[in-house]
Amino acid sequence: MIILGLTGSIAMGKSTVSRLFAQMKRPVFDADKVVHQLQAPNGRLLSAIGQAFPGVIDEKGVNRQKLGAQLLQKPEGFRRLEAIIHPAVVEELHLFLRKNRSHPLVIVDIPLLFEAGFTRSVDYIAVVSAPYWIQKRRAVSRPNMTESRFRGLLARQWPDRKKRQQADFIIENGRNIIALAAQVRQITGCLVGQGSR
Template sequence: MTIVLGLTGSIGMGKSTVAAMFADEGVPVFDADAEVHKLQGPGGRLVAAIEAAFPDTTGADGVDRTALGEAVFGKPEAFKRLEGIVHPAVAEERQRFLAANRDRALVVLDVPLLFEAGGWRGVDKIAVVSAPAQVQRARVLARPGMTAARFESILARQMPDAEKRERADFVIPTGGSLDETREVVRTVIACLARAEGG
């Protein structure tokens, strides 16, 4: 039986780096964000639906993320409408991924809003990626186009890091070196392999 590990963490915690470490160790990873990019990219199957709901937010390259962000930013109703388009499509892709990897001992679902969107109910174990608040803030504010106000708004929509850590089966710290983080990832894989074997 496959163990499904939900991997999550607030913005700027290093989740993508940790997901890549699991992949490097041979564990299949489903990246929900990458899936959204594909669905909204050039020729993506959600582009027409998003254009219909939010006119002038798409073009030849698919969804214009800046324009779409402005169309839904600070507008709960619009944001909910967008989620209604995106979430079911991502769920379908996730089911395809799980079916394709049902013979594997361990798979990772990399889901940013695992707790907030209720995805934690569909996994066997949860790993939370976490770094000190000042490290997180510095990482996020270094991103192109990011402002302190936007960062605060994103944080407000996410469950606090402390609460995520409390609900996790594993906490993967990313405030130190990459080697230290990789060591924890390997330990998590070993623990889950033992659980599967036992």
């Protein structure tokens, strides 16, 4: 089994690339989805997050807007939050890998692959990248996203340039879905039949 780590900065189109891999019947571990499940009603991280960040839990689980507001006021809280979330994500990742060990290629979609030290868990790394103006346009068009918040999120991530330098594959996402799908097929073809490093 080859484990391809998929990452990219905010609004680069990583989720679209992830869906393209899934459409090719490649198992995809979606760290964002896992985190949402862990923070949903009855999610196993609710208690710990609620204790660390009072007032952010409601009937829908973790209220991400309230949590985000607290983190904007006290950015040091990110470390506390990551200390709660990352071990649970690692646990879920190990379960996913065990479940899918018979597949020749699995995709591990983790936005903070580099920043959170997940590179040791993958064989290869694909970085989704796009020109900054496209990234910014995509980001600020999202609900509840402002330019200020976008800049704050970018500041917490490795620069795109640095990610590209560490990548085995760079997926350029500045054109159209056809070009994007072609790159996904090319990477899949390159890796399937190869052994893990």
